[in-house]
Ligand code: COA
Ligand code: AMP
């Protein structure tokens with residue numbers, strides 16, 4: 226039931242004592258990072274400032290902007306020759322973010338991921354298939370290393386090629402799968418088209434779903450369709466990737482591994498802690514990271530800590546489903562997109578005006594993004610020119626945001642005007 230019994234079943238007092246010690250050593254280690262050294266010296270903070278866990282609040286937050294400003298290696302707390310991997314976010318218009326890993330970081334990440342998998346019943350005799358993108362998406366290699374650490378037979382199928390994914394599941398007897406919720410639904414639809422009944426023809430039994438917000442209803446629907454138990458999986462590249470928090474067999478909140486992270490929930494406006502159980506922005510401090518420790522990182526994810534003890538015997542706090550974001554990041558098909566990335570590309574075209582609207586839709590099984598953008602002047606009689614312009618813009622956007630949007634050029638003045646701040650994004654997908 227427990228892969229790391231001692232760590233997983235620590236009492237609250239034991240967790241606090243463990244965290245206090247690790248926090249002090251993390252702050253000491255942060256002094257090797259040019260970024261943190263400067264910041265902590267400015268604020269006259271050091272490991273000596275930490276007498277109890279509450280003293281963490283004296284430290285400033287770390288933000289995505291800090292990551293961008295120190296791109297690519299300005300936050301590293303070890304020399305580059307100690308790093309063996311980096312993961313970087315998309316984005317060519319602004320500075321992307323870079324997360325560095327030492328060998329120990331990768332090992333610790335694999336341990337955390339294997340712990341999550343073991344918790345929900347994955348075992349070495351299972352066949353594990355991963356439908357995440359590999360490469361820079363941490364859901365690829367993160368899940369892969371965890372599954373290998375556990376000793377499962379792994380099928381690193383990667384994203385897309387749905388028919389081939391299904392053939393793999395059938396031929397290799399896949400029992401455990403990682404897929405984002407919207408793609409799990411797509412898999413089922415294509416199975417139906419192929420005449421495959423997952424309950425009859427496949428051996429699937431455990432599904433890890435995450436990377437995008439989804440409701441409990443959506444989870445139940447996926448479980449019914451595929452005949453599996455589905456467990457919510459939370460992670461983010463800044464904290465390594467998947468393996469930060471994961472549902473236990475109780476399926477009632479995700480245990481955040483408190484031997485790896487200190488979690489705080491704050492009001493995103495006042496930046497003060499919210500009372501226990503209330504929704505706010507999650508802030509995380511790493512306790513084991515070598516290459517890039519993070520102190521009070523503002524995740525921008527909105528959630529709350531579930532009150533009470535979990536019957537599974539783990540005292541690590543439980544996070545409720547993510548309720549959205551405190552910034553304007555969009556998650557589509559498991560890919561993170563900021564509207565500014567889109568805007569910066571659109572504004573390069575002299576043929577376009579400055580009004581645009583991004584609409585996210587879920588039609589049957591496909592999530593999609595439509596970008597309507599106003600032309601500067603009317604080209605309606607020049608259909609060929611409009612078509613080639615649409616093609617160019619689509620291609621450039623796909624390079625930037627990694628998913629393919631539907632681009633519609635519309636006449637000037639035809640998009641709805643809003644009072645005050647323009648509404649740029651309409652999300653018609655139902656996720657809560
Ligand atoms: N995971 C796996 N496959 C996905 C997917 C996802 N999140 N989203 C879409 N796909 C599949 C589609 O079903 C399609 O395959 P099919 O036609 O054989 O069914 C194929 O990928 C291309 O998708 P499409 O929507 O036509 O293309 P796009 O250009 O808009 O998107 C992707 C490109 C799929 C490559 C991009 O969305 C992607 O890489 N998504 C995966 C992100 C990921 O792994 N995130 C995990 C983070 S932990
Ligand atoms: P990335 O850094 O690409 O792995 O993306 C991390 C972001 O994906 C998080 O900050 C969340 O916004 C989102 N995310 C990851 N897991 C989940 C989940 N289980 N539910 C909802 N959103 C998630």
Ligand code: ZN
Pocket residue numbers: 473474475480535536537538539
């Ligand atoms: Zn539990």
